[in-house]
Each structure stands twice: as C-alpha cells, then as structure tokens.
Amino acid sequence: MQPIAAPLLQWFYANKRLLPFRQEPSAYHIWVSEIMLQQTRMTAAVPYYNRFIAALPDPAALAACPTDALRKLWQGLGYYNRVNNMQKAARIVCEQYGGELPADYAALRALPGIGDYTAGAIASIAFGLPVPAVDGNVLRVFARLYNDDADIMTPAAKRLFTQRVLDQMPKDTPGAYNEALMELGALVCIPGTPHCGDCPLRALCQGCAAGRADKLPVKPAPKEKRTVPVTVALISSEQGLLLQRRPAKGLLAGLWQPAAWESALTREQLQDALQKLGIPAVLGESLPPAKHVFTHRIWQLGGWQGTAPAVPLPDGYVWAAKSQLAEIYPVPNAFAAYVKPDADTPKL
Template structure:
C-alpha cells in the first residue's frame, strides 16, 4: 500500500475513456465538464457539453449570455442552479481575472458553485497543481482499499480519506492521478453491483476484497425522507400556443417556465376551471381532459402531478403568463424535466 500510484496510472493510461475534456483539458473545458457531471452520467453529458461549447466557446461568452438562452442550453440536464452559478462565476472571472480561470486552488474555491472537488479537479488537471480532487468515486475506492467502515458523508471521515489520497499522489502527475482514481471508481470499483475486482489494478492490495466486505462499503448516512407534494397542472392551449408562466427568480426551478400549476393541491376539474376563471382565462365551452398522473423527484421534494388539458379561444395572456407556440417551446422557453410526462404533448 506504500505506493499505489504506479499501478493505478499504468492502468489509467491503458484503459481510460477518450473524452473531449480530457483531450483538450483547458481550465474552462474541465470546469464546464465537472459542473455538468455533477449528478449526471458521462453519456448523458457529452451532447450537452459539445452544444454548450459551440454556443459559448469561452468564459467571456458565458458571462455575457442571455439568461433565457443559458437555461435553454442547459435544458434537460436539471439542477439549474449549476448553470446559474457557472455564469455568476464567469462574470467574476471576467471582472477579476481577465476572463481566464486563476491557477490558484483558493481563488478557484472562492468562485460561486465551485467546491473542494471541482477546484481540485481544475487545479490539478488543467494547471498541474498537486491538490486532491475527491468525489464519490474516490471515496468509494479508498473505503474499499482500506476496508474502512467510516461514513463517507461525515466531513471528518472525508477529511481523513482525502489525507490518504494525498499520501499516494505523485506531485508531478497530480491531474492524471486524480483522474485515474475517478476512472477506477466509475469503471471498476463501481457503485451499484459488485466491483470488477478481476480487472482492478489494486486488487492485490484491497483490504475489503481480502475481507469480503466490498458489498457493504462505502458506508453512507441514511438520506432524509423527501417531502411529498401534490401538484395540479393545467395544459391550456389556444390558437396562439400553450399558456406558460415563469417561476420566481429564487427557489425551486428558479426562473424557468412551466404550465399553469398549483403546488400542494390536487384539484378536481371543476376547481381547475374556477381557478382559471379567477386568473381571467376565458375557458369558453372547453371540456377538460384528464392528464396522466406523473411523478418527479427532486433532491429533497417529490412532486405527484395530475391535472387537465383543455383548448380555449384565442385571448390575451393573464398577467405573468405568455402564450408560447410549439416552436417557441422548442427554441426559446425552457421547460424543466419535472414536466417530462407532458412535454411530448406540448412540443408536438
């Protein structure tokens, strides 16, 4: 266990995935990729990464981007606070660092949306600075490598694991070493199902493998139960398109667009019609059609969606709402994934 780096790096150079942000690891590229990869699979991220860079090729372009366009580029990735923090940080980088990320871990860490791991990834991969980049993959590898039952969500345990990571890091290859650990956790020492110990370069050193405890490691704190909220959706369509409203600038799905809805309530069709009338929507002789029930899980809340669809006469939109055509919904207005069950109907 004295020095795991040689075997790990040899495995990495032979088996690493060819990814665009590895082939061109400029600071902006690494930063963008790491933010996109938070809670999102690599295969899902790649098309978004390419599209985002094509539209916003550098940090000044990101800083200057219109918010609606920014949300549309991110549409489908979820966790939109990530992209809002990206832009906040980009503006600071333009104001304070001439549009280039600073080659300094502490300065990176101080930017909005950049935590210990992301700062470490940028600093080590793009600038070669010998600092740790410890994500869930790395914690899992070290939990098994040392057969350590510590709860990895405990800050003290994570700090101790990080110290172990640094004991083995070759300073001259900090970025490759950090990436190798992440890659080992993603491809071999996997989170769901049995680890692929037969192809692991560290199998002979792994204490959990020797003890037969890989299946119960790493240990995590039990997640808090999510709050379950009923939500009633109204898909109101007219010749001008669908009636959508923008969510508040702060809070859940901040600044994104949605069909008319009422949170924390399951409303009957007659109640929906009454609510629409109170908003000033002329429903005419519309006969509501029940929408299929759906569920969307956020990190801390679970929405149970139901509602109605109805077609109404052409009219002005109520205050705070707009009529959005299918083309505008495809190109301009950002509908979050919470409404995935109804998007096909709205986009046509």
Template sequence: MRETARKAHGEPLAAAECLPGLGEKLLSWFEQNKRVLPFRTDPTPYHVWVSEIMLQQTRVSAALPYYERFIRTLPDVPALAACPPEQLNKLWEGLGYYSRVRNMQKAAKVVCEEYGGALPADYEALLALPGIGEYTAGAIGSISFGLRVPAVDGNVLRVFARLYDDEGYITDPKVKQEFTRRVMAHQPPGAPGDYNQALMELGALVCLPGGEPLCGECPLAALCRGRASGRARELPRKAPPKARRVQPVTVFLLRSPEGWLLQRRPAEGLLAGLYQPFALEGQRLESAGEAAAALARLGLEGASLPQPLPAAKHLFSHIEWQMTGWKAELPAQRAPEGCLWADEEALRQQYALPGAFKAYKKRMGI
C-alpha cells in the same frame, strides 16, 4: 485553503494506512485504460470546469453531446458570461439542476471582471467563485494547472472506502476529510491531475457503484482490504437519507390559438426563473369543477371543460412533487401576469421546461 484540502496536506500516513505503490499502479493503469474524452484531449481550465459541472449529476456518455454543443456555442468564459439566460437554459435543457448553469454564468462574470476572462490558477480563488466547491476547484486546479490538490467525488470515496475496508459514513464530513488525507498521501507529486482522474476513472469503469466491483480487472486488487475481507460490495456506507417533503402540485396544459400557456417561476428557490406549464403548488385539484374554478379565478375565459391527465411524481433532493394534471383549450386572450403563450417553435427553440414536467411535456409535443 479550505479545511478538507488543507488538512489533506503534509500529514504522513501511519504505517498501517500505507498502501505501497498505489499511485504508480494507478497511473500506469490509467495510461493504458483511460477513455478518450474531449475535455481530456484539450483540458483547458474552461473545458474541465464545464465538463465537471455537467458530470456532477450525469453519466459521461449522456453528457458528451451536451458538452460538445455547449462548448461549440459558448467557446470561452466571456461567451458564457454574455449568454442570454434563456439561451443558457436551453443549452442546459435535459441536464437538470439549472442552478448549476446559472452559477456558472455568475462565476464567468466574476472571472471576466476580476481575472480578465481566464480562470485563476489558484485553488482558493477558484473556490471563491459561485458554484465551485472543493471537488470542482480540485479538478480544475490539478488537471489544468497541475496543482497538488485533491478532487474527491463519490467515485473516489467509494474506491477508498473499499480499499481500506472502511465502514465510515462517506456522507460525514469528518470521514470525507479522513479519506481525503489518505487520497493525498498517495498522490504522486508530479502527476496530481492524472492521479485524480485515474481514481475517478477507476471508480467509473472498474470499482463500480451499486453492484459487484470488477476486482479481477483492478490494478489495486492486491492492495485492496475490502476485496480481501469480502465486504467490498457492501461499501461505501452512507447515513440514511432524510425523508422528502411531499408537495401536491396541479399542472395545467392550457392551449389557445397562440400556443401553450407558460408560467415563469420565481427568481429564487426551486427551478428558479424557469418557464413551466401553468401550475398550482400546494394543491391537487381532483375534479374538473375545481380545475375550471381555478382557471376562472386566474381570469382565463372561455375554457373548455378541463380533461384529466395522468398523475405523475418527481423527486427533487428534498421535495417530492405529487402531480395531477388537467388539459383545456381556450380562445385567444391575454396571458395572466407572469405568463406567456408559446407556440411549438418557441417551445422547441427558446424555452427550457424543467424535467420535473417530463410526463406532461410530451403531451405538448416537446
């Protein structure tokens, strides 16, 4: 078992760390207040897996239509394993972080080859699959298989930081390990899945991020040290984020009678393998002359004088794109290497353009 989960087991809490009745109070609140969600109504390992991966960066209400469409189109692990990559990207379009769904497909292939198409009921085996970390393995393991394992996400860390009035940086692996130990010490043996979900649900509905927690509605209020000290709102603490690397990008919206020019990104790295409007990374072309010269270097002929588009910005976790844009019309011609022309129907049905280009996508009619 991986370090965090392994250390979470079998270590009783010191008396000062005990919050008596936490598990029972939480389960009883969950029973009465839990949201009815499709992956809760039918919590197969596949359903829990898909939902947890989607919910990593997306709120439940926003993720639900994506979840339902995904499960309708790809109802099980073998269907996910066999899905053509473009269709898979299209199902994920709007959720972002496409590496998540690519890793899901890699994992689905492993599950088909090694486990006959059914996710294994084993925490370590789940952890060994591509894209499945401790939290997701814990969620699938506890909710679908009833395993006594933790599932500690940002919601749970926030709740425990406040419950214990603990100022440790939750971004520090040692602090996370310590919180996980406390989470597990309060986990009722007969209900690991409900307990884990109840903690997440409390964090999502009551012990809210980024504002005043709803302590008046909280089943754990009497136990909560952060509430007693008046510091709950200031918790949890995180280490200051590292500065993002700024990267200039020039985006070209180029249209010929055959459609818009799309460029496929490299198979590895940022937004790997996705199609995008043609773009030059590492440079911001500020004049129409520079933009026209760049088109000529690409071998694109007969372009109209490029017209400027508004500047835009997109934040990735470690990079900030500062984009400038140009638009031009071209006569019919071969697309440069690594590119293709896509008409509006193909743009809507076939190609998933990353959200980083949101400011420019609407100018392409999508």
C-alpha cells in the same frame, strides 16, 4: 498502505475513456464538464457538453449569454442552479481575471458553484497543481482500499480520506492521478459489487482481501422524500401553449412551465384558478398521472388539458408558439410527461 500511483496510472493510460473534455483539457472545458457531471451520468452529459461548448466556447460567452438562452442550453440536465452559478462565476472571471479561470485553488474555490472537488479537479488537471479532487467515486475507492467503516458523509471521514488521497498523490502528475481515481470508481470500483478482478489495485486493497468490498463504503440511510401533489393545466390557444414563469428563487427558479399549482385541485377548482387569472379555459381530457423525483421531494403530477381564447395574460404568463417552445422557453424535465423538452409541440 503501499503506493498506489504506479499501477493506477498504468491502468488509466491503457483504459481511460476518450471523452471530449480530455481531448482539450482547458480549465474552462474541465469546469463545464465537472459541473454537468455533478448530477448527470457521463453518457447523458457528453451530448450536452458538446452542444454547450459549441454555443459558449469560453467564459466571456457564458457571461454574456441571455438567461433564457442559457437555460435552454441546459434544458434536460436539471438542477438549474448549477448553470445559474456558472454564469455568475463566469462574470467574476471576466471582471477579475481577464476572462481566464485563475490557476489558484483558493481563487477557484471562491467562485459561485465551485466546491472543494471541482476546484481540485480544475486546479490539478488544467494547471498541474498538487491538490486532491475527492468525489463520491474517490471516497468509495479509498473506503475499500483501507477497509474503512467510517461514514463517508461525515466531515471527519472526508477529511481523513482526502488526506489519504493527498498522501498517495504523485507530485509530478496530480491531474492524471485524480482522473485515474475518478475513472477507477466509475468503471471498476463501482457502487454495489465492484469488478475486483479487473482492478489494478486488487493486490493492495484491504477491503477486497477481507471479502467485504461490496459492503463499503458506509453511508447513512437516505432521508425520506416529501411527496407533493401538483395539478397541471395544459392550456392551448391559437397563439400557443400557456406557460408560467416560476419564482426567481427556489425550486426550478426562473424556468417556464405549464400553468401548475402545488396542490391537488379538482377539475372545478382548476377551472376557477384559471378564471382568476383571466383565462376562460374549457377543460377537456385529464392528463395521465406522472411523477418527478427531486433531491428532497417527489412531485405527483396530474391535471387536465384544455383550450382557451388567446386573451391578454397577467405578468409571468405567456402564450408560447411551437417555435418558441423549441427555441426560447426552457421547460424543465419535471413536465416531460406533458411537454417534450426538445420538441416543438406538447405531447398531448
């Protein structure tokens, strides 16, 4: 394979998107942006990034942020373990590195929630260290460049592709090179049918020459997701909406949600379940069916709305007033069909 850096970087400097974390590419800004972008599209992530940085401008602010306030900032992005790990890492950064992310790949890699790719992105872009940052975009680009049928999800293929990325890396501009590869994968060498006519590496691409760029990369068939029924009780009192805190570990750990059970309850069974909590609810209209897709499971949601007197609640439950729904309690997107994520009232 001929060197790709020169045409790639020329294209990148002429076509790169003007993103907020590129305007001020500090290690902290790159870190926050890369964690957000792990499971979120760029267009959706940018407003969250701007809001997050305005509220928590450095690792010290992130480390000190109250848990519910932090989750409220993250609300709408999902995969809350990302921000939980960020806070753990920020506290280590403050305790061990004086509040600044370390300019060392191994030290970055050792922080909670930071894997090979994120450590490589921070180390190369913020600190100019010659280390690769290989994500799905980069794997796709290199599978096509080399017309390689290897299953990119296997450790052996990832090691091979990472070495190829490193072999092509210009030692004086590793950060720009890594960013350019990511940008090429995001804008031109996209999943499915790539825009080969716009690609600065078209003349060097073996997959394009073979007429099979759209067949690459090779991935295993996705595993079938497990479907789980969820019955929701959207109960209101004069003090607000009934919310329940999820367990500290597991799916949506520690977040607040409308009272819900991971089973298909009848109206009578739901009423009995609420009564056992000491909540004498009167159920009304049924909730419209909804679906939320997680990485390994699918929630099929339904249930009933209702009313109840503002009785004292057991531990782990609260009556959330309208203002508290908007400002304090982070309700995950899984319940967006019933509770607006960023508004002060339930949808129903």
